[in-house]
Amino acid sequence: MKKDDRIIELSKIFWEKAVPSVSIDCVVFGFHNDSLNVLLLRMKGEEAWMLPGGYLFKDESMEDAARRILYERSGAERIFLHAFGIFGGLNRSESFFDAYDDTLWHKQRFVTAGYYALVDQTAVTPAIDEFSDRCEWLPVDQLPAMLMDHGLIVQTALTSLREQLSHKPIGYNLLPETFTMPELQSLYETILGEQLNRGNFYRKIMRYNILIKLDEPRKGGAHKAPNLYRFDEEQYKKALSQVYW
Amino acid sequence: MKKDDRIIELSKIFWEKAVPSVSIDCVVFGFHNDSLNVLLLRMKGEEAWMLPGGYLFKDESMEDAARRILYERSGAERIFLHAFGIFGGLNRSESFFDAYDDTLWHKQRFVTAGYYALVDQTAVTPAIDEFSDRCEWLPVDQLPAMLMDHGLIVQTALTSLREQLSHKPIGYNLLPETFTMPELQSLYETILGEQLNRGNFYRKIMRYNILIKLDEPRKGGAHKAPNLYRFDEEQYKKALSQVYW
Numbered sequence: 001m002k003k004d005d006r007i008i009e010l011s012k013i014f015w016e017k018a019v020p021s022v023s024i025d026c027v028v029f030g031f032h033n034d035s036l037n038v039l040l041l042r043m044k045g046e047e048a049w050m051l052p053g054g055y056l057f058k059d060e061s062m063e064d065a066a067r068r069i070l071y072e073r074s075g076a077e078r079i080f081l082h083a084f085g086i087f088g089g090l091n092r093s094e095s096f097f098d099a100y101d102d103t104l105w106h107k108q109r110f111v112t113a114g115y116y117a118l119v120d121q122t123a124v125t126p127a128i129d130e131f132s133d134r135c136e137w138l139p140v141d142q143l144p145a146m147l148m149d150h151g152l153i154v155q156t157a158l159t160s161l162r163e164q165l166s167h168k169p170i171g172y173n174l175l176p177e178t179f180t181m182p183e184l185q186s187l188y189e190t191i192l193g194e195q196l197n198r199g200n201f202y203r204k205i206m207r208y209n210i211l212i213k214l215d216e217p218r219k220g221g222a223h224k225a226p227n228l229y230r231f232d233e234e235q236y237k238k239a240l241s242q243v244y245w
Numbered sequence: 246m247k248k249d250d251r252i253i254e255l256s257k258i259f260w261e262k263a264v265p266s267v268s269i270d271c272v273v274f275g276f277h278n279d280s281l282n283v284l285l286l287r288m289k290g291e292e293a294w295m296l297p298g299g300y301l302f303k304d305e306s307m308e309d310a311a312r313r314i315l316y317e318r319s320g321a322e323r324i325f326l327h328a329f330g331i332f333g334g335l336n337r338s339e340s341f342f343d344a345y346d347d348t349l350w351h352k353q354r355f356v357t358a359g360y361y362a363l364v365d366q367t368a369v370t371p372a373i374d375e376f377s378d379r380c381e382w383l384p385v386d387q388l389p390a391m392l393m394d395h396g397l398i399v400q401t402a403l404t405s406l407r408e409q410l411s412h413k414p415i416g417y418n419l420l421p422e423t424f425t426m427p428e429l430q431s432l433y434e435t436i437l438g439e440q441l442n443r444g445n446f447y448r449k450i451m452r453y454n455i456l457i458k459l460d461e462p463r464k465g466g467a468h469k470a471p472n473l474y475r476f477d478e479e480q481y482k483k484a485l486s487q488v489y490w
Contacts, residue, residue, distance in 0.1 A: 021266045022333070022356050062333025062356060083331045086358045088267070088307025111267050111307060111358075113331045166412040 002045060003099040006130070011105035018055040023110040024062070025053040025087075025150065026070050027157035030121030030137055031174040036190045037137040038154055039074060039126060040144070044133045048145040051153060052135075053112070066115040073135060074124045076117070080173055084160035085114040085153070093148050116157040118173045141193070158191075165191055169208045169239050172231050178214060180226040181205075210236045247290060248344040251375070256350035263300040268355040269307070270298040270332075270395065271315050272402035275366030275382055276419040281435045282382040283399055284319060284371060285389070289378045293390040296398060297380075298357070311360040318380060319369045321362070325418055329405035330359040330398070338393050361402040363418045386438070403436075410436055414453045414484050417476050423459060425471040426450075455481045 028039035040049040052073035056065045066081055088111040097107045126135040140158060171184055185201045212232045217225035273284040285294040297318035301310045311326055333356040342352045371380040385403060416429055430446045457477050462470035
């Protein structure tokens, strides 16, 4: 990375304003056209991509910091956020700021907390920051080269999402307001990376008691109109807080 | 808390040796006589209890730090450790070190990473440290008053353990080497805090394919001798890395 006066200027602000040694990285999942995607940034002059991330300010909680960082990069608010892991290996980012001396904020050792978020991809406006030239949705099964340990962080988030899906409902925020059963199943299959039996899927999803069947099926199309569902928000929230064995 | 010269001495060592702002708290679960217990310390002169915890040294990874802290308090090695959450609220420990000035290491704002561990309670020797007068197993459903946010940390660990149990096998390390099906079911019921149907339990646990039935049933007792099982270590590890939907 080339030396940049703006980074030195920001370094001074962070020493003043932020908690040392702690950073936050967000894995933002979106679902579109049967593809599970993740929101990534590319820094100017770099080939590899990175997660939207940032630092913890002295006057905010970790969760508020994660929400702020996510909002800055995506405009998304009031989203489902889950702290899924902590990444505290030695030398995580050692060589990245080689051009700077050791007083640079960014050259500290950082322990980063991983938060994943599920968002409605169509309702999000990816926004580059001053150091990046691209901010895009990229398919999670074809990740580009990633900076530092960000590839590992995405994989860990995906595992955690899959585990969550095995015992909690998922879909709210990832699907449009109304959807068909095959569309919901397709979301599950995409996240799990495997085909599911239709009957089993129907049975398991119904036991959560989170779906409301609409009176009107979807219009248009040559075939029999498929039934439409929407989530029952209250039941959905209840199911999120329960453990199913 | 009263002022203690030893804490001031340690503060200087930590400023030198440890990463600022990051701490680790361990929720160590053990299972004994149908009770799920957690390993807690009580500081000298305090009424409330706390989790075994500590700081991250500059030359170790987060996971190594968690293992070291756990080893110091319990003598347990090579245990299952899981980072289940990050606790970064404002003012988590604000008033605790009031007697000291702000140069004290312990008075920083700390973001703490929660790790839970599952151990064989009979193989562990709880060890007090120089600041505590008690280190004991206490039942998780009758927790005493806890310092700072440690009560919340235990509850979050328990929720995470319950969720893990809904989609991964649990029992290895928590049960003796051989056990009966009712003993395994009792462990699950204790963690979940609810009764389970015997047939359903048997069916679900068998699909993991992790149990080996021994040729010899348990000896002694007036009733029909119950079948004994042990875990198939290899299958158990495989099941841990899979997602069951």
